[in-house]
Amino acid sequence: MVPVRSVRGSQPTSTGLGHHCVSPKKARNPRKTQTIVHVPGVSSKRERLLAQMAALMNPQGFQTDAPGSSSAAHSETPMSVNDAISYTYDEQDYDATNDDQHDQQVPCPPPVVREGTGRRLLTDKMAYNLYSAWQTLIPTLVDAHLKYSARTHRQPLTSPHPVISACASQACAQRCFSVICIFFDRFNSIDVLSCKCSTLAQVLVHHGLFPTAPSQPRMAVSVDLLAFYHALFERSCDAVHALASALKTHYARRGFQMINADGQVIQEPFRWGLGQAVQWFDILQTEVK
Numbered sequence: 001m002v003p004v005r006s007v008r009g010s011q012p013t014s015t016g017l018g019h020h021c022v023s024p025k026k027a028r029n030p031r032k033t034q035t036i037v038h039v040p041g042v043s044s045k046r047e048r049l050l051a052q053m054a055a056l057m058n059p060q061g062f063q064t065d066a067p068g069s070s071s072a073a074h075s076e077t078p079m080s081v082n083d084a085i086s087y088t089y090d091e092q093d094y095d096a097t098n099d100d101q102h103d104q105q106v107p108c109p110p111p112v113v114r115e116g117t118g119r120r121l122l123t124d125k126m127a128y129n130l131y132s133a134w135q136t137l138i139p140t141l142v143d144a145h146l147k148y149s150a151r152t153h154r155q156p157l158t159s160p161h162p163v164i165s166a167c168a169s170q171a172c173a174q175r176c177f178s179v180i181c182i183f184f185d186r187f188n189s190i191d192v193l194s195c196k197c198s199t200l201a202q203v204l205v206h207h208g209l210f211p212t213a214p215s216q217p218r219m220a221v222s223v224d225l226l227a228f229y230h231a232l233f234e235r236s237c238d239a240v241h242a243l244a245s246a247l248k249t250h251y252a253r254r255g256f257q258m259i260n261a262d263g264q265v266i267q268e269p270f271r272w273g274l275g276q277a278v279q280w281f282d283i284l285q286t287e288v289k
């Protein structure tokens with residue numbers, strides 16, 4: 001027993017890093033260390049994982065379905081199911097690239113495929129076309145976006161009319177598109193009239209909505225929701241998936257459900273579109289500055 005020394009000068013000292021203390025060794029219980037335990041179900045789990053790995057290494061028969069190949073059938077007419085406002089929405093339809101606005105062929109580097117493995121190293125043609133379509137679209141939206149920002153600055157937000165247009169002359173021939181619009185509190189279908197003097201995307205941005213696809217979008221997101229998300233993500237992390245999921249829950253609790261043609265609830269109706277809108281709205285804001 002070492003006596004407690006009250007005077008600081010009489011405390012035991014050592015040079016360098018001091019004394020090295022270790023925990024005392026304790027004999028192990030052989031009943032715990034020498035018994036082999038068989039976890040039930042581990043072999044079948046291993047076989048399943050090996051089969052999954054083999055399927056991933058050998059992707060024959062795996063085919064991606066092209067989003068632009070499906071026919072753009074307009075089917076989002078509102079229908080009432082169990083007191084909930086629901087819209088049918090085919091997830092494959094949201095980027096119908098068969099419109100006449102951006103039909104020009106874009107030169108694209110051929111996809112480089114590594115020998116033997118069949119894996120691509122560069123983006124495919126469809127992704128490249130989508131990217132260049134956004135790139136040509138963004139400069140055409142700057143003016144409409146600046147006007148909308150100036151118009152709504154220091155003003156309470158109002159809901160857009162169910163039929164929107166931005167035609168100055170009212171004389172040109174108009175085409176009508178049904179677009180599902182995502183707001184803070186709800187989503188609903190809005191008829192958008194495009195014409196010669198303002199394209200579909202310009203009409204949307206003029207009324208504070210941002211398209212989720214560069215040509216013939218079937219969904220648009222409120223610019224104010226995107227601006228709020230932008231401010232939030234400056235303070236937190238980039239959480240598009242969380243936003244898409246939270247909006248779906250919020251809408252469902254308020255009685256808005258997105259269903260497909262068979263009447264089933266769509267699991268992730270907004271994730272893809274919100275991701276596109278967030279990314280390209282950010283680029284539009286950079287363009288404005």
Ligand SMILES: [Zn+2]
Nearest residue numbers: 167172195197
């Ligand atoms: Zn016009």
